[in-house]
Amino acid sequence: MTYLDYEIGAPIKDEKAPGGPVAERWDRRRFEAKLVNPANRRKHTVIVVGTGLAGGSAGATLAEQGYRVVQFCYQDSPRRAHSIAAQGGINAAKNYRNDGDSVHRLFYDTVKGGDFRARESNVHRLAQISVEIIDQCVAQGVPFAREYGGLLDTRSFGGVQVSRTFYARGQTGQQLLLGAYQALSRQIAAGNVEMHPRTEMLDLIVVDGRARGIVARDLISGEISTHFADAVVLASGGYGNVFYLSTNAMNSNATAIWRAHRRGAYFANPCFTQIHPTCIPRTGDHQSKLTLMSESLRNDGRIWVPRARGDRRPPHEIPEDERDYYLERIYPSFGNLVPRDIASRAAKNVCDEGRGVGPGGQGVYLDFADAIRRMGRKAVEEKYGNLFDMYERITAENPYEVPMRIYPAVHYTMGGLWVDYDLQTTVPGLFAIGEANFSDHGANRLGASALMQGLADGYFVLPSTINDYLARAPRSEPVAEDHPAVREAVTGTRDRLARLLAVDGDRTPDSFHREVGELMWEFCGMARTEEGLRKALDRIPRIREEFWRRIKVPGTGEEFNQSLEKANRIVDYLELAELMCLDALHRSESCGGHFREESQTPDGEAARKDDEFAYAAAWEFTGGAPVLHKEDLVFEYVHPTQRSYA
Amino acid sequence: MKLTLRVWRQKNADAPGAMATYEVDGISEDMSFLEMLDTLNEELILRGEDPVAFDHDCREGICGACSLVINGDAHGPERTTSCQLHMRSFEDGDTIDVEPWRAAAFPVVRDLVVDRSAFDRIIQAGGYISAPTGSAPEAHATPVPKADADFAFEHAECIGCGACVAACPNGSAMLFTSAKVNHLNVLPQGAPERETRVLDMVRVMDEEGFGGCTLTGECATACPKGIPLPSIAAMNKEWLRANRKAPRRG
Numbered sequence: 001m002t003y004l005d006y007e008i009g010a011p012i013k014d015e016k017a018p019g020g021p022v023a024e025r026w027d028r029r030r031f032e033a034k035l036v037n038p039a040n041r042r043k044h045t046v047i048v049v050g051t052g053l054a055g056g057s058a059g060a061t062l063a064e065q066g067y068r069v070v071q072f073c074y075q076d077s078p079r080r081a082h083s084i085a086a087q088g089g090i091n092a093a094k095n096y097r098n099d100g101d102s103v104h105r106l107f108y109d110t111v112k113g114g115d116f117r118a119r120e121s122n123v124h125r126l127a128q129i130s131v132e133i134i135d136q137c138v139a140q141g142v143p144f145a146r147e148y149g150g151l152l153d154t155r156s157f158g159g160v161q162v163s164r165t166f167y168a169r170g171q172t173g174q175q176l177l178l179g180a181y182q183a184l185s186r187q188i189a190a191g192n193v194e195m196h197p198r199t200e201m202l203d204l205i206v207v208d209g210r211a212r213g214i215v216a217r218d219l220i221s222g223e224i225s226t227h228f229a230d231a232v233v234l235a236s237g238g239y240g241n242v243f244y245l246s247t248n249a250m251n252s253n254a255t256a257i258w259r260a261h262r263r264g265a266y267f268a269n270p271c272f273t274q275i276h277p278t279c280i281p282r283t284g285d286h287q288s289k290l291t292l293m294s295e296s297l298r299n300d301g302r303i304w305v306p307r308a309r310g311d312r313r314p315p316h317e318i319p320e321d322e323r324d325y326y327l328e329r330i331y332p333s334f335g336n337l338v339p340r341d342i343a344s345r346a347a348k349n350v351c352d353e354g355r356g357v358g359p360g361g362q363g364v365y366l367d368f369a370d371a372i373r374r375m376g377r378k379a380v381e382e383k384y385g386n387l388f389d390m391y392e393r394i395t396a397e398n399p400y401e402v403p404m405r406i407y408p409a410v411h412y413t414m415g416g417l418w419v420d421y422d423l424q425t426t427v428p429g430l431f432a433i434g435e436a437n438f439s440d441h442g443a444n445r446l447g448a449s450a451l452m453q454g455l456a457d458g459y460f461v462l463p464s465t466i467n468d469y470l471a472r473a474p475r476s477e478p479v480a481e482d483h484p485a486v487r488e489a490v491t492g493t494r495d496r497l498a499r500l501l502a503v504d505g506d507r508t509p510d511s512f513h514r515e516v517g518e519l520m521w522e523f524c525g526m527a528r529t530e531e532g533l534r535k536a537l538d539r540i541p542r543i544r545e546e547f548w549r550r551i552k553v554p555g556t557g558e559e560f561n562q563s564l565e566k567a568n569r570i571v572d573y574l575e576l577a578e579l580m581c582l583d584a585l586h587r588s589e590s591c592g593g594h595f596r597e598e599s600q601t602p603d604g605e606a607a608r609k610d611d612e613f614a615y616a617a618a619w620e621f622t623g624g625a626p627v628l629h630k631e632d633l634v635f636e637y638v639h640p641t642q643r644s645y646a
Numbered sequence: 647m648k649l650t651l652r653v654w655r656q657k658n659a660d661a662p663g664a665m666a667t668y669e670v671d672g673i674s675e676d677m678s679f680l681e682m683l684d685t686l687n688e689e690l691i692l693r694g695e696d697p698v699a700f701d702h703d704c705r706e707g708i709c710g711a712c713s714l715v716i717n718g719d720a721h722g723p724e725r726t727t728s729c730q731l732h733m734r735s736f737e738d739g740d741t742i743d744v745e746p747w748r749a750a751a752f753p754v755v756r757d758l759v760v761d762r763s764a765f766d767r768i769i770q771a772g773g774y775i776s777a778p779t780g781s782a783p784e785a786h787a788t789p790v791p792k793a794d795a796d797f798a799f800e801h802a803e804c805i806g807c808g809a810c811v812a813a814c815p816n817g818s819a820m821l822f823t824s825a826k827v828n829h830l831n832v833l834p835q836g837a838p839e840r841e842t843r844v845l846d847m848v849r850v851m852d853e854e855g856f857g858g859c860t861l862t863g864e865c866a867t868a869c870p871k872g873i874p875l876p877s878i879a880a881m882n883k884e885w886l887r888a889n890r891k892a893p894r895r896g
Contacts, residue, residue: 061779076701077766079806080709096786132782139782141775141835143799150789168799174708175802182774189770197763220755249703283676288684291706390707393730459779508691510684554696559658560756562699563691 002625003537003582009627012266012618016465017121017421022637023103026125029421030464034471041066044470045229047214049201049256051078053173053451054434055235056180057458063184063192065463070227071184071193072216074200074251074565079181082237082249083454086173087294087387089157089165090137090451092130097154101162103127108638109160110449113339114414114442115592115608116640117269117616119633121421122439129456134166136459140179144168156337157296157447165448170294170386176451180458199225200565201256202496203489204232204263204430205479211260211430212479213486215493219565222558224493226486228479230470231429233462234260238413238435240273242573242580243525244517246410247279247292251565257417257436258572265425266618266629268418268438270576271584274445274593275526276411277343280394281363290409291394293366293387295447298336298343300371300380301404303327305364309354315365315403326350334645341444341593341606342645344408348526349604351407358405367403408526412450414441414593415583418618418631422465423457426618429473431466433457438616443592497557500567505550509567512547516540516570516577524581529597533585537578544574579619579626586628589613601642610640647673647733650741651686653698656754659761663754665743675734679722680705680712682733683744698744699757705729707870710805713812714758715745720809720868727807727870747808749817751855762808764854765822771850772843773826775836794832801829803871810865810873816857821865823851824881825873831884841888848885 018028051073093106106127145153157165168175205213213228239254240246417432434454523532590599590606615630656663687697703711707730716722752760804825830836866875
């Protein structure tokens, strides 16, 4: 039996969002949710996996509320989670610019930008909370950019026409993360958070149908340990590293969410991945990761390629009338600021036509010559200086003089563990926040919305909703180490690692990671076809079989062993990749970042099929062919239309 | 390019370490330094040897994980992180020494990996503003002069990599500590904890075994984020001010 024999199971529904006007639902939910008496909170332990924007803010806030928090990260310090690399900014409906912004507009833009595949209740809550996030971060000392009058500066960002993005030069993610890290540090010092750095979650422990703990490996000593709690929160990020080359950090991985999926948490919309249009092109086979350039660059940079195929002249020798500013031409009202999926696909199209630039023709120009003429070099430097420096360090080209070359790369995954309005997965007591869940971005995420969602989930949503679970859950007995469910999880983990070490084959972990990544990029990347996806679904089980026959992992499990860490993560990528391809195959419409070549409008835009596919696809793990549960999406406020950015 | 690498190998914190020599070939000048090490590690794995352990994650110069002393310089010859150093900075035939951060407060974990948790404990001592979630006033309630905001940002850029400590002949963490003290102490939001912050952070910094500062300036030269040397003077001023004020607070 293969994945293609999947079955359709019972529909799934979010039972937690109250009815009534969308703007009042979050208030109502908070009121209806049960609370935990402050004096009783100390008696509850919550495990948080990950210390990025979502995990760091959740851990700090839960501890402030009085819960006992036990937190994990694979990095040597919680300050290094990959949220730190986010550059551009964070959206908030403050309307400080008086330019017509509002909570409702941010809600509307996010649902539309997500191509009508997100849940309205969740998105509206996100827009409401956005304004509180800015207040919170400023109070923590996050040094956002300011005007000369001392007030906060904002800028506009990909896909919207208002200026609602708050930023800290090109390091907004770093500054927001350090804010959360510092709040978390304060709670660690106060003894409210027990922090385990360099410790990786390798399995979820489910006892009597509830998430009660995790199995983790100490990455220095190799020791396998168990940790128990009343609830488990996964804030372990996305799964973009399935593609091998992505803008994710090298060690970002899918193990926590995939292992939770195997334990019963449904995985929703795994094929919804975002390909970011402005990354630095690869230089050769040695490439280990890709670097993103903030898309704020598209505010002032103009994207173009030569009009003629195969034009190999250096950019300054190509006269104005032989250049094709293709985004401005095709989308005159949004121009270079169209949403990410559209900008990425357009770049792929011009490169497929043979008009790409740079080595291998896999690049397009992002040109600041006009901006420098208009604003002066100094103003450009002020706005983008650190990004230009970064570009020059990597490429040895000076973008003040030569146009940048950019190409799309995998950047973010909108799919993730299915959660209800309370951010609880289908396993009671297991919550997923930030990029690890699927909830708010639909089929495409707007720029500067990931930071907003991570912090909304961690600072405000989860700390409210988890109370309800803890207050209603039956008073749980401590979990015994020798409980069969614990023993099974620990033994399974030990066996998996032992097996990896025992194969002693002739191929390195990276060689397999690269192989599956290239396959995914080719068949489950920017444009997908039934034929290609079937090919990938045929190949992946064979790569997996070869992996378990030929993998070579040196050393032992009882030591610091980075090859073992890597190989163990690839085990999960090789399973997740298959589910992603199946999801992409079954969704024979195009929507947002998911572009099926069979489903496009006459002018090449993504064509949704709302009659058939206006649902979130939540997959259940069975060990064999998975079961698909559909959550119908109802749009009461933002009515689906064909997105148009012309 | 063909290169000779001399790399520090040390099995664990307790084992003795030594430099080991490796040859690598087919290195492209577009590779990052870490991609060059990846190439070496792929070969070592296939030969059945232990690959060289090194910390790295984002590989875009912001997470602060990578931490190599290259030819005696923290992060190598360019003013950037090890991951953003490219092989075009070297010549074909070069011999390159690769070592871990060397400092009493950063014990070696394995090969090129060190334990920098002392930095986390310095932040835990006071490198924050106490603003529990939900307690914040409206963001525009307190304007911050642009010059102060820029000063705060300049110091907040620190990535906590530890190059300052590795470069300092005394293994001092003054630049790291001062970056956080200055970031928070200049802001109106940071004012209520201004004195306790600097006193507590400096105390823990000393307890963690970092050396004293003799203003050699090596830290600021090695810092990939350009935290300026006067940052240390500014922290000393904060520390003196706090000490003068402390008795009055009773």
